[in-house]
Amino acid sequence: MPATQKDIAQKIGVSQRLVSYALNGQAGVSDAMRQRILQTADALGYVPNRMARALVTGRTHQIALCLQRLTSTFAHEVTQHFVKIVMDSPYQLMTVNSMGPVHQGGISGVDGAIFFGSVPPDAVTHFPVVEILNDTRGFHAGEPIRHDAIILIFEDASRAAMKHLLEQQMRRIAFVSIPCLMELYEPRYRAYGTLMAAAGLPVEKIVIESRDLLIRDCVHQTLEKYFSEHGFPDALFCSNDDIAIGAYRVLRRMGRRIPHETAVLGCDDIEESKDHVPALTSIQFPCEAICRCAWEMLTARIENPALPPRTKSFKGRLVVRESTTRKRIASLVNLKN
Amino acid sequence: MPATQKDIAQKIGVSQRLVSYALNGQAGVSDAMRQRILQTADALGYVPNRMARALVTGRTHQIALCLQRLTSTFAHEVTQHFVKIVMDSPYQLMTVNSMGPVHQGGISGVDGAIFFGSVPPDAVTHFPVVEILNDTRGFHAGEPIRHDAIILIFEDASRAAMKHLLEQQMRRIAFVSIPCLMELYEPRYRAYGTLMAAAGLPVEKIVIESRDLLIRDCVHQTLEKYFSEHGFPDALFCSNDDIAIGAYRVLRRMGRRIPHETAVLGCDDIEESKDHVPALTSIQFPCEAICRCAWEMLTARIENPALPPRTKSFKGRLVVRESTTRKRIASLVNLKN
DNA sequence: CTGAAAGCGCTTACAG
DNA sequence: CTGAAAGCGCTTACAG
Numbered sequence: 001m002p003a004t005q006k007d008i009a010q011k012i013g014v015s016q017r018l019v020s021y022a023l024n025g026q027a028g029v030s031d032a033m034r035q036r037i038l039q040t041a042d043a044l045g046y047v048p049n050r051m052a053r054a055l056v057t058g059r060t061h062q063i064a065l066c067l068q069r070l071t072s073t074f075a076h077e078v079t080q081h082f083v084k085i086v087m088d089s090p091y092q093l094m095t096v097n098s099m100g101p102v103h104q105g106g107i108s109g110v111d112g113a114i115f116f117g118s119v120p121p122d123a124v125t126h127f128p129v130v131e132i133l134n135d136t137r138g139f140h141a142g143e144p145i146r147h148d149a150i151i152l153i154f155e156d157a158s159r160a161a162m163k164h165l166l167e168q169q170m171r172r173i174a175f176v177s178i179p180c181l182m183e184l185y186e187p188r189y190r191a192y193g194t195l196m197a198a199a200g201l202p203v204e205k206i207v208i209e210s211r212d213l214l215i216r217d218c219v220h221q222t223l224e225k226y227f228s229e230h231g232f233p234d235a236l237f238c239s240n241d242d243i244a245i246g247a248y249r250v251l252r253r254m255g256r257r258i259p260h261e262t263a264v265l266g267c268d269d270i271e272e273s274k275d276h277v278p279a280l281t282s283i284q285f286p287c288e289a290i291c292r293c294a295w296e297m298l299t300a301r302i303e304n305p306a307l308p309p310r311t312k313s314f315k316g317r318l319v320v321r322e323s324t325t326r327k328r329i330a331s332l333v334n335l336k337n
Numbered sequence: 338m339p340a341t342q343k344d345i346a347q348k349i350g351v352s353q354r355l356v357s358y359a360l361n362g363q364a365g366v367s368d369a370m371r372q373r374i375l376q377t378a379d380a381l382g383y384v385p386n387r388m389a390r391a392l393v394t395g396r397t398h399q400i401a402l403c404l405q406r407l408t409s410t411f412a413h414e415v416t417q418h419f420v421k422i423v424m425d426s427p428y429q430l431m432t433v434n435s436m437g438p439v440h441q442g443g444i445s446g447v448d449g450a451i452f453f454g455s456v457p458p459d460a461v462t463h464f465p466v467v468e469i470l471n472d473t474r475g476f477h478a479g480e481p482i483r484h485d486a487i488i489l490i491f492e493d494a495s496r497a498a499m500k501h502l503l504e505q506q507m508r509r510i511a512f513v514s515i516p517c518l519m520e521l522y523e524p525r526y527r528a529y530g531t532l533m534a535a536a537g538l539p540v541e542k543i544v545i546e547s548r549d550l551l552i553r554d555c556v557h558q559t560l561e562k563y564f565s566e567h568g569f570p571d572a573l574f575c576s577n578d579d580i581a582i583g584a585y586r587v588l589r590r591m592g593r594r595i596p597h598e599t600a601v602l603g604c605d606d607i608e609e610s611k612d613h614v615p616a617l618t619s620i621q622f623p624c625e626a627i628c629r630c631a632w633e634m635l636t637a638r639i640e641n642p643a644l645p646p647r648t649k650s651f652k653g654r655l656v657v658r659e660s661t662t663r664k665r666i667a668s669l670v671n672l673k674n
Numbered sequence: 675c676t677g678a679a680a681g682c683g684c685t686t687a688c689a690g
Numbered sequence: 691c692t693g694a695a696a697g698c699g700c701t702t703a704c705a706g
Binding site for chain 1 (some may be wrong): 339382384385386387388389391392397399410413416417420424429430431432433434445446463551553582583585586589608609611612613614
């Protein structure tokens, strides 16, 4: 229905080639002719057909952002950063749930993809990919690095988090997480397990099953039931901030004070965490820098597929706020964050 | 680089047509042959080229979600709903900042688009569009409805919000908003202005200029400066929840109690609003139902472009929570929300 | 400086 | 049931 280059060419009485060259700003067209073509294109409401162009150039100028759990607020922040980055680029962003279409025959029609989380092994990809992964400390060491990768190192910050809790005499510390983050290779869970064992304390796991997308509601249900059956831990080590903030509501409803009765610690340090009372202690990554780095890696590889594989690491950092600080003094240092 | 239908056809020694028919599950291929083709496709790692298919069918199976201010948490919730909806459909979702590419020559290569906010007049679209708009109460009545539309009616709820504040003897009520929501045709601002005038109270506007994407930081800066220069209003009518929650932090930092010294009221009722202390009073819309309705309108029109234009309205509803309730009793009714 | 033509990977009438 | 072919709207060598 929209006008094509052929329509423009016919209207003026020139060849389609000339129209294409004029529209794309290539040499080989006289200035007068270029003007005329541009005006006619405008008059006809010409919009280039991206599909046709993509078919011949092999480039769609679309990038897939593949998120494993689109449900999380952190995923939202990541998306925002990419949307912002993409706005200044010639690319468009396609948001894909990597649990979804990838498993239904692969993604196609993109110049590259950024996977937040590991690339599913059955995702046949014929395009450059950057993975943003957690540090699994050699757990998957046998597997070759198939893609450019950004590694998020949770190890040190997680250990620091546990030490911080243990130092304040918290004994009953529960790890609260969705199932996929409660594996042995998961750095947060490892740090938790290791330090609990070292302190001679028993592990306590609270699993949040979230089939649908509203994770906070799942947290409410699960924790309410758990606390009434098992009582309250001294501290909750939550695998992300959404879970932590979900826990806030439950604790508050059940009349439990944070942090003095139950401390809460999250991961990802989403924007919102600072706005809650008490402000949430969390593990922070330079999210924007990570996104920009991933973008740079991806576009560099699209330009030059022969580049050697690259890996870059980012270290998480424990940001102590009020939600885990029982001594008022100790918290003042970080309150500004 | 990926295998094509031609590759499969050559490998087996049949025509490309047969491969296409087999792959698409169309009649006209013997079962044995279909099996063989499917297996070969699998072995070769065949992924259909969406561009080529789109070029001939005219369908890309991509839908653009165009958001005006990608910055808002509400936009995130809308996106989540669409991602969820799209997962169960044959479509993919492209997230577009309608301030962006639309102004750079139009969107192309999508089967349709959902605009959250009005479609820019210079966005030449050759595909079905659904607009999700605020009720401007006939302000743009002269303009024909160009697209299927969903109208969000803020009018009643905004008036209810103002009455709620005024009933509690709040006199100095400020309207806090980004500039584009502080126009005369904007229903929230209209209700605010009308009821303030009726009560014989002066209008007080606080404009949040947010050039970049981190709106809450802008709120912090603007309000901190404003309050120290002009003192504190009795209540803040914020045009969205992000602004309201941003205001929380400033008020808290400056030692101002919510709601007893300054009440705060938001719009959109994002998930997070319930988790803050005090819980935020806000204007709620059935967000998921709205998204599903938009989706249904769009897909129906894609199937049948000749359909008469449709319009559907949704009414906002004031959800009173603690952030505006000075009398403890009165709030109990709604606290469950 | 310009025209006529091939081809990207598909779908789909059109013949056999 | 199957093959040979046209064509979707572009880009880009290839001749003039």
